[in-house]
Structures are given as structure tokens and as C-alpha cells.
Amino acid sequence: MILDQLILPWLLAWLMAGLGAYLVAVLDRLMASGSAQVGSVWLAPLASAAWLMTQQATTTEAPDAPAWRLAPALYLALAAIGLALVPWSPTLVGVDLSTSLVLWGSLEALATVVIFLHGWSANSHLALIGAYRYVALGLSYLLISMFVLIGVALPAESLRLTEVVAAQASLWHVVSQPLGLPLFLVVGLGLTFWGPLNLADSADLSGGTAVERSGPPRLVWALARAAMLVAFSAIAATAFLGGWMGPWLPGPAWLLIKSLAVLVVLLWLGRRLPRLAPERCLTLMWVVLLPLSFVDLIWAGAVALWMA
Amino acid sequence: MALLTLSFILLVTLGLGLLLQWLPARGSLKPTYPQRAPFLGGGSPDTHAWNRYHIRYYPMTLLLIAFEMEMMFMYPWAVVFIEKGTMAVMEMGMFLAILSVGIVYAWREGVFRWQ
Amino acid sequence: MAVSWQRRLAARAPAAVFLVEGARIGPVRETLALSPGIRLVDTPRHASVLVVAGDVPTGWRDDLRRIHDQLPAPFVSVWCCCESFEALCNPIRNDAVEALPQGVVETHRELMLGKRDSAPRLLPDEPPNSWEGLGDDGHGGEGMMGGTPYGRPMAMNMQDDLRDGLTLDTLTFRLGPFHSALPPGLQAEVSLQGDLVQTWTVTRKPFASVVEPIFHAARQEPVPIVEIELARARHHLRRLYRGLWIAGWPRLAERTLRMAGQLSPNSDIAGLRYTLERGGLWRLALPEPGRGALDEAQARQLGGPAARAAGIDDDLRSQDAHYRRLGFAPTCREAGDTAARWQQWLDEIEQSLVLAGQAARHDLKTAEADAVETPRGPWADAFPHDMSDLLGEVLPGLEWSEALLTLASLDVAALDLHPLGETRLPGPGHAGQKGHA
Numbered sequence: 028m029i030l031d032q033l034i035l036p037w038l039l040a041w042l043m044a045g046l047g048a049y050l051v052a053v054l055d056r057l058m059a060s061g062s063a064q065v066g067s068v069w070l071a072p073l074a075s076a077a078w079l080m081t082q083q084a085t086t087t088e089a090p091d092a093p094a095w096r097l098a099p100a101l102y103l104a105l106a107a108i109g110l111a112l113v114p115w116s117p118t119l120v121g122v123d124l125s126t127s128l129v130l131w132g133s134l135e136a137l138a139t140v141v142i143f144l145h146g147w148s149a150n151s152h153l154a155l156i157g158a159y160r161y162v163a164l165g166l167s168y169l170l171i172s173m174f175v176l177i178g179v180a181l182p183a184e185s186l187r188l189t190e191v192v193a194a195q196a197s198l199w200h201v202v203s204q205p206l207g208l209p210l211f212l213v214v215g216l217g218l219t220f221w222g223p224l225n226l227a228d229s230a231d232l233s234g235g236t237a238v239e240r241s242g243p244p245r246l247v248w249a250l251a252r253a254a255m256l257v258a259f260s261a262i263a264a265t266a267f268l269g270g271w272m273g274p275w276l277p278g279p280a281w282l283l284i285k286s287l288a289v290l291v292v293l294l295w296l297g298r299r300l301p302r303l304a305p306e307r308c309l310t311l312m313w314v315v316l317l318p319l320s321f322v323d324l325i326w327a328g329a330v331a332l333w334m335a
Numbered sequence: 336m337a338l339l340t341l342s343f344i345l346l347v348t349l350g351l352g353l354l355l356q357w358l359p360a361r362g363s364l365k366p367t368y369p370q371r372a373p374f375l376g377g378g379s380p381d382t383h384a385w386n387r388y389h390i391r392y393y394p395m396t397l398l399l400i401a402f403e404m405e406m407m408f409m410y411p412w413a414v415v416f417i418e419k420g421t422m423a424v425m426e427m428g429m430f431l432a433i434l435s436v437g438i439v440y441a442w443r444e445g446v447f448r449w450q
Numbered sequence: 451m452a453v454s455w456q457r458r459l460a461a462r463a464p465a466a467v468f469l470v471e472g473a474r475i476g477p478v479r480e481t482l483a484l485s486p487g488i489r490l491v492d493t494p495r496h497a498s499v500l501v502v503a504g505d506v507p508t509g510w511r512d513d514l515r516r517i518h519d520q521l522p523a524p525f526v527s528v529w530c531c532c533e534s535f536e537a538l539c540n541p542i543r544n545d546a547v548e549a550l551p552q553g554v555v556e557t558h559r560e561l562m563l564g565k566r567d568s569a570p571r572l573l574p575d576e577p578p579n580s581w582e583g584l585g586d587d588g589h590g591g592e593g594m595m596g597g598t599p600y601g602r603p604m605a606m607n608m609q610d611d612l613r614d615g616l617t618l619d620t621l622t623f624r625l626g627p628f629h630s631a632l633p634p635g636l637q638a639e640v641s642l643q644g645d646l647v648q649t650w651t652v653t654r655k656p657f658a659s660v661v662e663p664i665f666h667a668a669r670q671e672p673v674p675i676v677e678i679e680l681a682r683a684r685h686h687l688r689r690l691y692r693g694l695w696i697a698g699w700p701r702l703a704e705r706t707l708r709m710a711g712q713l714s715p716n717s718d719i720a721g722l723r724y725t726l727e728r729g730g731l732w733r734l735a736l737p738e739p740g741r742g743a744l745d746e747a748q749a750r751q752l753g754g755p756a757a758r759a760a761g762i763d764d765d766l767r768s769q770d771a772h773y774r775r776l777g778f779a780p781t782c783r784e785a786g787d788t789a790a791r792w793q794q795w796l797d798e799i800e801q802s803l804v805l806a807g808q809a810a811r812h813d814l815k816t817a818e819a820d821a822v823e824t825p826r827g828p829w830a831d832a833f834p835h836d837m838s839d840l841l842g843e844v845l846p847g848l849e850w851s852e853a854l855l856t857l858a859s860l861d862v863a864a865l866d867l868h869p870l871g872e873t874r875l876p877g878p879g880h881a882g883q884k885g886h887a
Contacts, residue, residue, distance in 0.1 A: 033343055040344055071463070076457050077463065078463040083364070087373060089596055098365065100350075108345060111341065123337070124337050151374065155385070174406075230695055233492040238493045239495055245495075251352070263846075301729060301731050301735035305851065313447050314442050318435065329415065332424070369519040369571065369575070374495065375625055377516050378625050383605065
């Protein structure tokens, strides 16, 4: 019992986090310039990680030391918990909670706290601006995420992720609730402050919350961000793309393929768009995306009733 | 049991994260004071960075709290939705409509801008 | 010597470089940005090689020392066309800009493999203020905020906020001469409330901006219009590259830079323009229309593309007979705000490429000497002066990212009147002799 209730979820989460983070680095590099890659694209993330390990870990004059050290590790832990929620097959789930959607929502909320702490604890001017700027975004994407996930839970009559996948047996949610996945992708970009929603670690703040990070803590932060991206992709594939469902391959393989597809789309969006100005980001999320998520919810309800 | 598993994963990953940060830095030197100064492109700061930061999206957070309460209501609502049928849609529609008026008001008042 | 596998792997990583740009240096940032083995970073904490390119005069040396000490160990500095500090015993000096990328990559590799020691720290290891506090744990002290806890005072509320009048703490700091988003050499005392700029006071003016030698040659003799227009387009594309980097679009920024390196009379920026518009640069990223607007007096003083973006259609090229023959008319926009200036860049690049194409067919040269329209502004008897005090009027009231994008769109540095490659005698304000650190 210890083996499959305690060790298996942990190993699943860590394996996916590790391999996924490596894959994110490789794919991102492939998409970055496309040309003029020096060295092998498979070795490059490992080389950068090794270089980061050799760097000295900077500290600042008067940081909040516990938070300064905990923030990257906490973000990594949140990503690992998220990965433990993902159902790989009807029987292979890390942690099969009856309210796994609620737990995922709470992870998103806690991610805002952790990212804010990462910037605030440094006691550095540019990092502070990055942290406070990110919180505006963090509080906004939370609502969109919840409405969209509730919409996914309606046909399943349950908040359990395995039931959500089972309810997609006839039609995947990406088809029956077409607004859901695009909105959820925006949430994913915000959760990992990736690409257009990179208000936390942006170039105009010289690296934002990570401006004073160097060395191994910076590596852990990058790892955590990539792992969270992977966890998000897996949840998105579970909730919208039918999870483990698919013809010839075994369930887990299908989930991997679908997660990879979502991951590629997120990385592509990250490279394709400029960073949103904070004011416009907030206006966009509350005035456009949130009403769209209301529409998505009503639509999901109507479809669920009609198909029941 | 699930709680135990989740706590286990949380603690072990936290431990790994902290270990990864601390282990390679064991032998290296402590950063000097000039190294610790905040990066400002070469400039110097007058004060510490921590201050009573002027958050400009504070009214937005009040609106957020209203919506959060709605979310709390919606979790059990989602589970019994199909049983209750159209009645549930009506209730939720009303709730959303009332809160949407809040969004429109906030938008017109410039809450979503750095005002 | 046994080098661990970790170090060998680290040597294969791209060299993370923090670039410090000084005076009178060509496009070194652009050269390094396009090199595959080098990654330019925005903060010295993310770097292990500090590259100082271009002369850093005496007044700016202390800030350079500060940046030098902010890199994490192991690190090394590479100096290009600049006097290094005396305290560095074995500095790497590499004055050829073309050979710089290769030199930096090799230096990084040597550093990782242990063949080169990490550079020493320059400033003494002392806190900025001694820890002042009364009582056992240092709590309490004199003054409203209890002295200087952990070396610095705490921020205090000073004045009403510009946008909503609420008085909270004002954060004041000097944003340094070598920040990647600022023109090189510009130091400003910035005070923020939250992330809104309240005041912006320039404490040190930026280094004179360098234009390609062909603009200097055009004042002596007629030059082919193709060359001068391509140089102009290249200059604007490089400014666009820096702006896009700050706007958080590194992939397109690199594409812009590549285009700048491969310009020909047949080049076309329609694809670039399409990507910028469809990607939502104006709708999502740049400040809204009206932000960062210059009034007419300011625009007239500034000159160049910024003035044309404000509706003032002055352009020295319209006095040139051969340009008129090609059908040249200054392109203008009415709103003088940041979004218009970014559009103006694209308009001017397009116009330059069209002119270059036409001039290549007819093989024309400029008809006028003595007066040339540089990308920075008109240069006849008067030349573009330093206008950095303009920033103190334009930037307050803007949120941080808006302020930096507006700064990127304004070219406030003075024009460097001597072309690169001309040897100048060291004048006042230069580091001059060896032995001065």
C-alpha cells in the first residue's frame, strides 16, 4: 500500500517534472531562433544547468531570508503537486481526490503568492515592481481559470479529474465547449508568466523578480517554472482533450502526446507575442476574457443538460 | 490517505528544491557587500526597496472578492447541476448577471486601469 | 588537471554576457547579439562575462565599479576600446570589435575550465552605512524611520501621487548609466510611487550617439543615395531591435537585427510590419495613443523622426534636388506620442528602402553637401544637441513599462560630430593616462 499510495504518485510527479522541464528547455531553444544553434540542442539545457550550478548564489543587502530561499522550492513543490493530480489512465492516478479541480485552483492561487514572494523577498527595487505587477495578473487569471474548469466539471457531475475525463467519452470538451481551451491557455501563460504575460520576470525590469538571482537558486526557479508549465499542459489535456482516451496506444501514451501538443502551443505563443502592458492586460482579462468565460460556462451548462 | 500523499510530495519536493540551492553553494564565498547592492544599472538607491507600495489595482481586488464568493458557491453547484436542470442555469445566470453589472461599473470607473 | 565533468559541460554553455556600452563605439551590442555562442543578459547577476565596449569616462567609472562587483563568481571582464581598472591585474583587452565575440566565447571557456581565475572584487567589503540601531537587537533609533536598518533608510511618503492623489511611499533611486533599456551613459534619478514614475531627473547625460561614417562623409562630398539610405534604414532597424527587446519580443528583435545586417536595395519590411501589427504590438504592448506625447516646441527642438511623428514635416532631404527627383516627401504622423513614433520608424525604414531601390536604378548621388539629415536629426550649421532634459517633462506620469518604451522611442543623445575611426586626442573627462582607475 505504501508503494502505490505514497511512492508511486511521488515518482510519477518527479519523473514528469524532470523530463518535462528538460523538454520545455529543448523545445524553447528550438523555437527561439531556429537557426544558428551552437552545439547540440539536446545538450544545451544540460550545459546551461551545469553552468548555473557553478555560479555563486547572490544574496541582497537585507532580504527576507526564509522567503528568499523558499520561493523557488515552493514553486517547484506546487508544480509537483499539480502533476500528482493528473490521471494517466482510469486506474493510474497519482492522487485521486474527489475534489481535484478545487486543489488545482488552490495551486494557481498559491502560485501567485509564491511568485510575489520571490520578487518581494529580494528587497530590490526592480524585483519589487515585478512582484507587485504580477499580482494584478495573478488575481485576474484565477477567476477565468475557475469558470472554465467549472464548465468542464458540469457534464461530469463531479470535481474529480478521472470523472471529467470519463465524461468526454462521447465528445471532447475542446469541441463541446470551444471557448474553454483558448481561455485556459491564457491562464497557463499567466500561471507561469510566460511570453506575453511575463509581467514578473520581464526584460524592462532587467529580469524582474529574478534580477538578483544567480546560481543554483536561479536554476531551481527556472526548473519550477518549466515543471509548472508541464503540469498545466497535462491538466489542460485532461480537462479538454480527453485525457487518456484514444484508439491504438495505451492511455498514458495518449496523455503524453496531448500534453506535448498543449505544451508546444504554449511555447509557440510565448515566442509569437510581445509582452502585454499591465493596464491593458488587466482590462483585457476583466472586460473581455472574463465575460467570455461566463459565456463558456452557460454554454457548457446548456450542452451538459442537452446531452444528459 | 490522499492528504498524506500530497503532504509527502510537498515536503519532499520542497526538500529537493532547498537542497539543490544549498548543496552547490557550500564551499563558495559569501557575497561581499558591494555585490549585494541592488542592481540599478550602476546607480545607487536612496532607501530600501520595501515601502508602502502604491498598488493601483486595489479596487479590482474588491471586485475579485465578490467573484471569489461566487466561485465558492459554484463548486457544489457544478456537482448537482444536471440533477437540478434548468433551474440551476437560471440561478447561475442571475448571479452572473448581477456580478456582470459590477464589472461594467468598474470598467466605466476606470478600475482596470492604473488609475 | 582533472576538470570535473560539470565544469566541462558548463564550458559548452553559451557565454552569458552583460554588456556595458561606453562612448564612441560602433554597433557592438548588435554584433554580440547575433553571435551564436553568446547570450546577452539584462542583469549582471545572470552573467559570467562583463564586456565593456567603448570609452567610459572618469565620471562614470564609479558606477562601472559597482556593476563590476555585482557579477557572481566566477566571472571575468573583457575590455574593448576602453581602459580597464588598475586593480585588475590581468585584464583582457581586445580592441577589434569583429574579433570580440570569438574572444568572449574563448574567455568564458577558459574561465569555466579553470584556466583563468575569477576577477577580484574592486570595492571594499563594507556595508553602505554601518548598522545603526539602539538597543540589543538594533531596533529603534533616531529619525522617523529609525535610522538606517541594515545599511539604508526606509522609504518615506513625500508627495501626492500624480494619478490618483493618494500619498504613499516614494521610492527614489538612480537608474544607472549602463542599464540595457536606457541610452548608454544616461543616469537619471527616478522616483516612483508604486510603478508610476513621479519624477525623472537626468543626473548624467548620455554619451553622444554614433552614426555611420557615411553621414559624416555626406557633409564633405556627394555620396551615393543608396548607401546613405541603407545606412539610415540600418540605424532605425537597430533602434527597433532595442525597442522590441524591451517590449519582450526577443525572437522578432533578433529577426529585425538579422534583417539590418543583410539590407540591400531590394529588401522589404512588409513582412516585419505585418508581424508587428498582427502580433498586437500597438494594440497590446505599446502605450495607448496619447501617452508620451511631445508638444510642438519639444518636438521641434528634438528634430529627426520624433519631430516628424509629431507632424512637423522638416526634413533636410527635401532641399536636395536629387531626392526631389526621386519624388521624396517627408512622411509624417500627427499624434506625437509613443505609438506614433514607433510607427514613424517603420515608415522611415520603408521610405529609405524605396529611395534606395530607386536610386540604385538611376545611380544617383546626393546633390547637396554641407547639410545632411542624420537618423538622429538635421545637421546643417546646427547639429542635434543633447535633449535629455526633455525626459523629465515627458516621462513623469507614465507607468514603468510605458516609460521605458517611450524612452526607447526617443533619441535624446547628442550627435557625435566626429566619425568613428578618427583618432581623437584624449580630452577632459577621459580616463586618459594609464594608471588612472
